Amino acid sequence: MTTNPRSGERLTPDQVQSATFSPARFGRRGYDEEQVGVFCEQVEHEIVTLLNEKAALWEEVDRLRRRIMGGTADAPGTRPEDAHVQAVRILSNAQQTADRYVADAQEYSRQLAEDARRRRDEVLAEAKLHADRVLGEAHAQAARAAEAVTTGPAPLSNGEWRDRTAELAYLRTFSEVYRTHLRAYLETLLHNVEDWEQTEKSSLAAARAELPFPFPSPSPPPSTSPSSAPTAARLP
Amino acid sequence: MDVQRLKDSFARVAMHGDAVPLFFYSDLFLRHPETREMFGVSMAAQRDRLVHALGRIVSSVDDLAGLGAYLQDLGREHRKFGTVAGHYPAVGTSLLATLAHFNGPAWTPELAADWQAAYELVARVMIEAAAEDAAWRPPFWEATVVAHELRRFDIATFRVATTEPLDYLPGQSVSIESPERPRLWRFYSMANAPRDDLTMDFHVRMIDGGALSMVLTRGLTVGARLKIGPPVGSLTYQPGSGRDVVLAAGSTGLAPLKAVAERISMLADPPRVHLFFGARTADGLYDLADLEKMAAGCPWLTVIPAVSDEPGFPGERGLLQDVLARSGNWREHDVYLSGPTPMVEATVTQLTALGVPRSQIRAEDFGWSEP
Numbered sequence: 007m008t009t010n011p012r013s014g015e016r017l018t019p020d021q022v023q024s025a026t027f028s029p030a031r032f033g034r035r036g037y038d039e040e041q042v043g044v045f046c047e048q049v050e051h052e053i054v055t056l057l058n059e060k061a062a063l064w065e066e067v068d069r070l071r072r073r074i075m076g077g078t079a080d081a082p083g084t085r086p087e088d089a090h091v092q093a094v095r096i097l098s099n100a101q102q103t104a105d106r107y108v109a110d111a112q113e114y115s116r117q118l119a120e121d122a123r124r125r126r127d128e129v130l131a132e133a134k135l136h137a138d139r140v141l142g143e144a145h146a147q148a149a150r151a152a153e154a155v156t157t158g159p160a161p162l163s164n165g166e167w168r169d170r171t172a173e174l175a176y177l178r179t180f181s182e183v184y185r186t187h188l189r190a191y192l193e194t195l196l197h198n199v200e201d202w203e204q205t206e207k208s209s210l211a212a213a214r215a216e217l218p219f220p221f222p223s224p225s226p227p228p229s230t231s232p233s234s235a236p237t238a239a240r241l242p
Numbered sequence: 243m244d245v246q247r248l249k250d251s252f253a254r255v256a257m258h259g260d261a262v263p264l265f266f267y268s269d270l271f272l273r274h275p276e277t278r279e280m281f282g283v284s285m286a287a288q289r290d291r292l293v294h295a296l297g298r299i300v301s302s303v304d305d306l307a308g309l310g311a312y313l314q315d316l317g318r319e320h321r322k323f324g325t326v327a328g329h330y331p332a333v334g335t336s337l338l339a340t341l342a343h344f345n346g347p348a349w350t351p352e353l354a355a356d357w358q359a360a361y362e363l364v365a366r367v368m369i370e371a372a373a374e375d376a377a378w379r380p381p382f383w384e385a386t387v388v389a390h391e392l393r394r395f396d397i398a399t400f401r402v403a404t405t406e407p408l409d410y411l412p413g414q415s416v417s418i419e420s421p422e423r424p425r426l427w428r429f430y431s432m433a434n435a436p437r438d439d440l441t442m443d444f445h446v447r448m449i450d451g452g453a454l455s456m457v458l459t460r461g462l463t464v465g466a467r468l469k470i471g472p473p474v475g476s477l478t479y480q481p482g483s484g485r486d487v488v489l490a491a492g493s494t495g496l497a498p499l500k501a502v503a504e505r506i507s508m509l510a511d512p513p514r515v516h517l518f519f520g521a522r523t524a525d526g527l528y529d530l531a532d533l534e535k536m537a538a539g540c541p542w543l544t545v546i547p548a549v550s551d552e553p554g555f556p557g558e559r560g561l562l563q564d565v566l567a568r569s570g571n572w573r574e575h576d577v578y579l580s581g582p583t584p585m586v587e588a589t590v591t592q593l594t595a596l597g598v599p600r601s602q603i604r605a606e607d608f609g610w611s612e613p
Contacts, residue, residue, distance in 0.1 A: 018256065018257055018259050019259030019260060020256070020259050020293075050259075053259065054259055054260055054261060057257070057258045057259065057261055058261050061258070061261065061343075061344070064346055068346075068347075090269075090272070091343070093268075093272055094265055094268040094269050094272060095268075097268040097271060097272060098261075098264045098265065098268045101264065101267070101268065101285055102264070104283055104284065104285075105284045105285060105286045108283055108284035108286075109284065109286065112451055112453070113451070115451045116450045116451025117450075117451075119448075119450035119451055119456075120450045120451075123396070123450065126395065199395075
């Protein structure tokens with residue numbers, strides 16, 4: 007942590023948000039990163055709440071003080087400045103609610119995409135393994151057959167020749183069956199991927215149609231997009 | 243103007259964290275409801291940007307020369323958002339109201355006058371820069387998608403044609419906005435040197451949960467319209483050093499370096515160029531066929547694909563920085579780096595450790611990482 011709590015400086019939500027922790031020493035167990043992150047978020051939220059409450063109380067004190075000094079002329083809440091600050095607060099709360107919804111939706115979408123990517127990798131790895139096994143087995147069978155034919159110990163008798171021919175036929179059939187299996191398997195996989203694409207498209211369209219406003223244009227955390235410019239500050 | 247008093251009062255306000263920009267925007271939207279639609283639904287990132295910009299301005303308010311360039315950029319940058327000179331006084335009013343609110347009893351008429359003067363100065367620089375910019379180019383360029391190709395389930399390349407010419411240096415980037423995600427601008431690099439037919443190529447990788455990258459990879463069709471902001475960035479080819487060149491790209495970080503390679507191909511006497519293209523798996527080398535075609539026609543260009551997480555890959559295996567380290571001695575080369583942040587950082591470290599002067603390494607941090 008970069009802030010020294012004894013320096014007398016107050017901790018700001020900003021500092022909590024940008025706090026970094028040194029990695030644990032080699033061979034020692036560090037803190038769970040996620041827990042630290044969650045905790046910092048709570049601390050930040052707490053401090054913001056406290057500061058907002060403090061500001062509200064200060065305003066209330068100020069309003070009361072002015073009321074006492076100015077006699078009884080003002081009825082509570084009728085001064086235009088008060089009304090404006092009230093309105094600002096209401097709008098700010100609404101905005102924070104919207105921000106939270108957008109952040110939740112975005113996080114949900116991120117998790118879905120992450121899961122989908124992981125499942126894709128698993129499916130592909132499994133398919134590759136399966137294909138390798140099928141090929142390996144077919145290859146081994148064929149090699150054994152070839153060896154039997156070429157390095158047979160003695161000239162084949164008629165009966166043995168018949169057996170070998172039969173085995174060859176069997177192997178041909180066998181490899182055909184394997185090929186068919188493999189093709190069917192791969193086609194199923196392909197089909198699954200297409201299904202997934204269809205679902206994605208239709209659910210996106212459906213989700214868009216259900217929303218009451220053009221939803222959402224959230225800004226992902228700055229670390230997600232190939233961005234070559236400094237995060238451009240934007241006043242309004 | 244009492245600079246120290248200004249800084250002190252800002253520090254008092256900054257204590258309140260996110261509550262400050264929250265108050266500012268609510269105040270602005272209440273006084274000028276029409277400004278609300280210049281922003282997206284979520285304002286969280288926007289508030290961070292405002293605080294960052296204000297902090298930057300206040301901290302260097304006594305260094306007007308250094309601040310000037312920043313403010314001019316800021317002014318120009320705002321044109322594409324639809325900001326006009328008339329918006330500035332409105333912002334000033336809300337800014338002062340916010341500062342007054344959070345300064346509480348410490349807010350005095352003198353302090354208010356200082357802030358008013360400082361803001362007017364800032365606004366004037368921004369407005370003037372925007373006006374100068376407007377004299378020679380549009381706030382953004384209208385573009386139409388003329389080709390789109392999904393190279394992997396999450397990597398796409400697409401080509402757009404702009405209606406107006408857009409001058410840029412190979413290696414630069416532009417911000418892009420799609421009508422599917424209004425008011426959400428993201429930076430992407432052009433993957434080609436400027437062309438006479440006003441077309442530009444982009445490479446985009448879908449980021450999990452990334453709002454715009456999802457649209458650009460899987461939701462874009464030929465004929466789609468996009469808005470394109472002015473070009474930025476300094477990962478551009480610097481001729482004249484006499485040194486040979488290494489281009490090292492991770493994933494879609496390839497785009498600006500492909501543009502740089504194209505730029506070099508236009509030289510009468512091009513230097514030797516080694517282009518390293520790294521990805522986790524072979525299917526991440528989404529543009530290798532194109533690069534090899536390019537190399538076939540350019541005897542000075544060598545393309546070296548490298549894959550880190552696929553044991554069966556027939557070519558170079560390992561992290562890009564390691565492949566680079568064992569492939570040669572680059573001390574007499576100019577090195578251009580682009581890719582995921584961890585890759586760029588590790589490669590800079592590796593190269594400087596190998597004795598490549600830092601001044602010969604040009605890297606652009608795109609601020610992203612591969613999942």
